[in-house]
Amino acid sequence: MILHAETALLPQGWAQDVRIRIEHGRIAEVTAGVPGRGHGAILPAPVNLHSHTFQRAMAGMTEGRTAGQDSFWTWRALMYRFLERLSPEDVQAIAAQAMVEMAESGFAAVCEFHYLHHPVGGGTYADPAEMSGRVAAAAAETGLGLTHLPVIYEQGGVDGRALAGGQLRFGSGPEVFARVLDGAGRALAGLPDAVLGVAPHSLRAVSRATLGRVAGMTAGPVHIHIAEQVAEVVEVQAAWGARPVDWACANLPLDARWCLIHATQMTPAETAALARTGAVAGLCPVTEANLGDGIFDGPGWLAAGGAFGVGTDSNVRISLPEELRLLEYSQRFAQKARAVMADHRSTGRLLWEEAATGGARAAGRASGRIAVGQWADVLALDTADLRLEGLAGDQLLDACLFAGRDGLVTDLWSAGRHIVQHGRHIARAAVEARFRATLRRLRDSL
Template identity: 50%
Template sequence: MTGAFLLAQALLPHGFAQNVRVEIADGRFTAVEPGAAVAPGTERIAGLALPGVPNLHCHAFQRGMAGLAERRGPASDSFWTWREVMYRFLARLTPDDAEAIAAFAYMQMLERGFTAVAEFHYLHHDIDGRPYADLGEMAGRMAAAAHATGIGLTLLPSLYGHGGFGGAPPVEGQRRFLNDPDRFARLVARSREIVAAVPGGTVGVAPHSLRAVTPETLRAAIALAPGGPIHIHAAEQVKEVEDCVAWSGRPPVAWLLDEMPVDEHWVLIHTTHTTPDETVRLARAGAVAGLCPLTEASLGDGIFDGARYLETSGRFGIGTDSNIDIDPAGELRQLEYSQRLAHRARNVMATAEGESTGRRLLGEALAGGAQALGQPIGAIAVGRRADFVVLDTTYPDLAAVAGDATGGRSTDRLIDLWLFVAGREAVGTVMAGGEIVVRDGHHRARDAITARYLATLRRILAA
């Protein structure tokens, strides 16, 4: 799309500015001019415009099973019992279903402030485990959902070959995920063909976890994406760490840092259970910690060592993972609150006296998320993808301070109010890839996407 907009207020790389004229061509910002006057043919957008938030970790199909695992089992429930619910859900999911669920999840992301998503995609094959005639059938469905909603896409085909550390055989519930390195290489190539047709799309790789690959297959997978992005689950659960130590003598994050070329192209998802030394080493490697605080809380995973990580200038971003509650404000709020509970203190993720905790959290999530997705996003600046989220400053809590929010601390307060008070209700307009896809909090295709999703869920849950 080509066009021009005048943003009443906007957060730019150097700080807040008023009356910012942005020009857009081919889905990117071609001009960003603060202090501009209204000009003919320019649409004025009231409110506070912030860069669109990147979602660095998503399993879209899991949006359809949200709420299905909230019933206590006969023994202590954990990630591992939740995983059995997921396997049963997948026993009924068709490609049409996966696309409908992904479109609904991506629509909700846009309505709530995410404008690009990294789809960690491991649902590859048919219900019986056989590949589809088109090896990229399911990848194509994710791309179609992204294209239909307008969200930016980093597609991460996931290599899943084993059921445990040391090349243990997979279980029956994992049959839809499995590939050997040769077939995985073909899948990555096919995914690149598919995503080439999606504006704002790119492809990386995602070795699922150290328990799902061997050192040899991990090396084969990362060789397919020499410039990244490379994403991998690591140290999410205590049992995973214990099993990795039993296999290799080291926890998963230490093993990766010792044995693999972990650098700025890597994203380690969760890293919930790391030693102080691992935390510091990960930060110094320049990799991104992919945090999913709402899912990590839902699954009872644990609490990330956030304060130590930031003290070492570690980079992080946020993701929605299981999509139980899609909301960037909610993820960042949960991140901060988890740190407060762990340390019995307040404003833990702020790094200096007087600093806005919301501004710090958002800034880190924008920079880390852009790095993780390997895309020119995360800022309202020339050359970046034309994404922004506009907070409705007539929302009561924001309106109380919006009149004085001309920059600095007063405008930081609006971000604090969004993240810690108003959340999704404050999101008014959203642009993704140069297209306004959300107005007044509603996606332009909400009715059709919702109707398809509802029909899909009714069929699946009735089976």
């Protein structure tokens, strides 16, 4: 397969008249200065580094006020009620729809932080990895790249209290989780670019003994929620004598395999210490705003040399440009300044490039750059759109992120699979019809 672009963002910067040859899903050759007919602009397509796809079906349903002060914790209670109605077929239908929307937004792959393992009330399916198989089937149907992260969820809090209610669908002891992980690996076998990792849910939900073993469970990435909420920081500090990120830096083998999700509640010292480990910060600005989590310390993280990527988390809104835009705008609110996350590159280019390379690292995926040997995770922008008229280089990305609209991605390839064409995912019609039916039934039952 040969792609041509009038301009493309390569690792060394913008290049003109770029020819990209793709073989077996990977980039085999990149040559600039070769005129040809094709696309206006081609960019590396990032990985969505944090998603719970089943929550896509809840989008817009948790915005009413409940008694007292609404927070992450009241949202979680509503989420538990919702998941009591989900069957394996529902999970596959919802995941496929979310993946279609991710691709159309510009994501070439997703890290699925997957904790919905078991039937309502606990126990296991005949295949303990039934739900992982459903996620893998959605990836096969949509062609989106997948890093699958089965979640360890052992306890209801740092104090070790038992799981209850909706949490019973998440919980697994070591023996059951080993079967889930093994089955998930088999489910991914038919996906040529899939990656298997592991995810201890959080310091609240996993014992210290298990946290000490988790890095050895797979050779793939390790993801964990951390320091998302003030109440979580207080709970961990009271029980273990240290704030969550301080404790993690001192007790976990953090390195480039790890991705720490949210980390919105960090001191400057924690920010610098975590960045030095090489772990990726997994930022989900839309969900963090929706849940009232707080604002990540972007300037401190970049100053310490930290890597980051973005994810759609609760999937209340699936939009790569909005995640990046809100990341920068939240910094402007906090710092009372503009262009906070720019360096010698413009704000838009820094956000895009860092999210692409950081997300690829978090996913354990050879992507994030248009370079020989990488998976062909690339997208084309509609440079004929009025919002991009006459712009080139960094200004093209700035306009796309800060002045653009949904639908500027005309085409997207995931490991060379051309899954978005003319702005629409090739499987959208069938996937959307199944999702609509699922959504109507679920919402009628609530």
